[in-house]
Amino acid sequence: MKLDGKVTVVTGAASGMGKAIAGLYANEGAKVVVADLNQEGAEEVAEGIVSSGGQAKAVKANVAESADIDNMIDTAVSEFGTLDILVNNAGMMDGFEPVGEIDDEKWDLIFDVNTKAVMRAIRKAMPIFLEQESGVVINTASTGGISGAHSGAIYTASKHAVVGLTKNTGYMYADKGIRCNAIAPGGVETNIGASMTEISQFGMERTKLPQSVMPRTGSSEEIANIALFLASDDSNFLNGTIIPADGGWTAAF
Numbered sequence: 001m002k003l004d005g006k007v008t009v010v011t012g013a014a015s016g017m018g019k020a021i022a023g024l025y026a027n028e029g030a031k032v033v034v035a036d037l038n039q040e041g042a043e044e045v046a047e048g049i050v051s052s053g054g055q056a057k058a059v060k061a062n063v064a065e066s067a068d069i070d071n072m073i074d075t076a077v078s079e080f081g082t083l084d085i086l087v088n089n090a091g092m093m094d095g096f097e098p099v100g101e102i103d104d105e106k107w108d109l110i111f112d113v114n115t116k117a118v119m120r121a122i123r124k125a126m127p128i129f130l131e132q133e134s135g136v137v138i139n140t141a142s143t144g145g146i147s148g149a150h151s152g153a154i155y156t157a158s159k160h161a162v163v164g165l166t167k168n169t170g171y172m173y174a175d176k177g178i179r180c181n182a183i184a185p186g187g188v189e190t191n192i193g194a195s196m197t198e199i200s201q202f203g204m205e206r207t208k209l210p211q212s213v214m215p216r217t218g219s220s221e222e223i224a225n226i227a228l229f230l231a232s233d234d235s236n237f238l239n240g241t242i243i244p245a246d247g248g249w250t251a252a253f
Contacts, residue, residue, distance in 0.1 A: 001027075001028045001029035002028045002029070002228060002231075002232040002233070002234070003025055003028040003029050003030035003085070003228070003231060003232060004028070004029035004030075005029060005030075005031070006025075006029070006030045006031070006084040006085055006231070007030070007031045007033075007076050007080040007081065007082050007083050007084050007085070008025050008030045008031070008032050008033070008076075008083075008084060008085035008086070008087060008231070009032075009033040009035055009072055009073060009076050009083060009085075009086050009087065009121075009125075010022045010025070010032060010033070010034060010035065010087040010089055011035045011036070011061060011063055011072070011087065011088055011089050011090035011117070011121070012035075012036055012063075012089040012090030012091065012140075013032075013034040013035055013036050013042060013045055013089065014034070014036035014037075014038040014040075014041030014042045014044070014045055015036075015038070015041055015190070015191055016188075016190030016191055016192065016220050017089055017140065017185070017188060017190055017220045017223045017224065017227075018036070018087070018089040018090065019045050019220065020219075020220035020221050020223065020224035021087055021089065021223070021224045021227045021228075022034050022045055022049065022056070023045070023048070023049060023224070024221075024224045024225070024227070024228055025085075025227075025228065025231065026049040026052070026054035026055070026056060027052075027054070028228060028232075030054075030085070030231075031054075031055040031056070031079075031080040032046075032049060032054070032055070032056045032057075033056070033057050033058075033059055033072055033075055033076045033079070033080075034046045034049070034056055034057065034058045034059065035058075035059045035060075035061040035063075035072040035090075036058075036059075036060070036061060036090070037060065037061065037062050037063075037090075039058065039060035042058040042059065042060065043058040045058070046058035055080070057075060057076075057079045057080075059071065059072045059075050061090075063090045063112075063113055063117035063120075063121070064109065064112040064113050064116075064117060066120055069117060069120045069121050069124055070124055072121075073086075073121065073124045073125055073128075077128070082128060082132065083125055083128045083129075083135070084134070084135060084136065085135075085136045085137075085138070085231045086121060086122065086125045086135070086136070086137045086138070087138045087140075087227060087231075088117065088118040088121050088122070088137070088138070088139045088140060088162075089140045090113065090117065091113060091114045091140060091142075091192065092109075092110055092113050092114065092192065092195035093151065093152075093155055093192050093193065093195050093196045094106065094110055094151060094152035094153070094154040094155040094196070095152060095196050095197055095198045095199045095200050095203070096151060096152040096196075096199060096200045096203030096204045096206075096207060097152040097153060097154065097198075097200040097203050098152065098153055098200065098202060098203050098206070099153045101200050101202070101203070102153060102154060106154060106198075107154050110154045110155060110158050111154070111157075111158050111161075114155070114158035114159060114161075114162065115158045115161045115162055115165070118139055118162055118165060119165060122137055122165075122169060122180070125137070126173075126178075129173075129176070129177075129178045130173075130176060130178070132177075133176060133177040134177040134178065135177070135178045135179075136178075136179050136180075136230070136231050137166075137169065137178070137179070137180040137181070138180075138181055138182065138183065138227055138230045138231060139162050139165070139166050139180070139181070139182040139183075140162075140182070140183055140185065141159050141162045141163050141166065141182040141183065141184040141242060142155070142159040142162075142184055142185060143184050143185065143186045143244060143246050143249060143250050144156045144159045144160075145159030145160045145161075145162055145163040145182075145184055145242070146160075146163060146184055146242065146244065146250065147210070147250060147253065149206070149207055149209075149210045150186075150207065150210060150211075151207070152200065152203050159184075162182060163182060163184070163242055166180050166181065166182040166240065166242060167240045167242070168240075169240070170239040170240025170241070171239075171240050174239050174240070179235075179236075179238065179239045180239065180240060181230050181235070181238055181239065181240065181241045181242070181243065182241070182242045182243070183223060183226050183227060183230070183242075183243050183245050184242050184243060184244045184245065184246070184250075185218065185223050185245050185246065186214060186217075186218065186244070186245065186246025186247060186249040186250070187211075187214050187216075187217040187218065187246070187249070188217060188218045188219065188220060188222075188223060189217050189218070189219055189220065190220060210253070213249070213252050214246075214247070214249045215247040215248050215249060216247050217247075218245065218246070218247060222245065223245055226243060226245050230243075
């Protein structure tokens with residue numbers, strides 16, 4: 001098994017890509033902390049892993065809260081002894097607002113969830129990784145982090161920041177046995193749309209053109225397969241890399 005005995009934390013793991021990643025990691029031998037704001041959903045995922053013979057622990061985590069991030073990392077250490085792999089997957093969409101329609105409160109919330117939470121989780125995990133001279137970070141970025149026309153201004157900016165943080169972290173700790181990469185999914189069949197509020201009709205209209213050339217949507221399982229590759233020794237020479245997973249969508253631009 002590719003992750004035999006590895007301890008991992010996956011955020012946003014109660015559904016969608018996070019759920020698929022948590023399940024696949026467990027099937028490959030990892031011990032998984034299933035972290036999500038939806039505690040009931042996280043417990044269902046963890047119970048499913050355990051009933052299939054794996055090891056998992058559910059943790060309620062609002063990644064916008066620093067204390068919750070600290071708790072999920074501490075839980076990995078207290079339950080399983082260490083942390084080897086951190087998957088920063090939790091995120092939320094904006095409402096396709098262009099910059100002229102943004103309010104400060106929504107900007108702050110999306111950046112807290114999509115960007116600051118990623119930084120805080122990596123920061124919390126880093127002393128563990130440095131002490132053991134090994135560690136893997138996988139961030140969920142977005143094609144919105146490498147394009148300007150796939151979402152609104154807030155989501156776009158937050159995911160561009162994740163791309164920058166990923167590259168910087170990968171480089172800074174490359175000689176410490178630590179790797180940091182990101183997946184940039186395109187359209188994937190998840191429930192992230194449920195986080196969208198106050199949709200901007202102007203913004204939606206402007207994104208119709210790039211949306212129209214999307215070859216197809218992907219599945220959570222397809223993203224999980226990439227996350228497994230990045231977590232395993234198969235990707236040892238990849239660091240600070242952003243992998244677009246979009247069926248060829250961004251190849252059109």
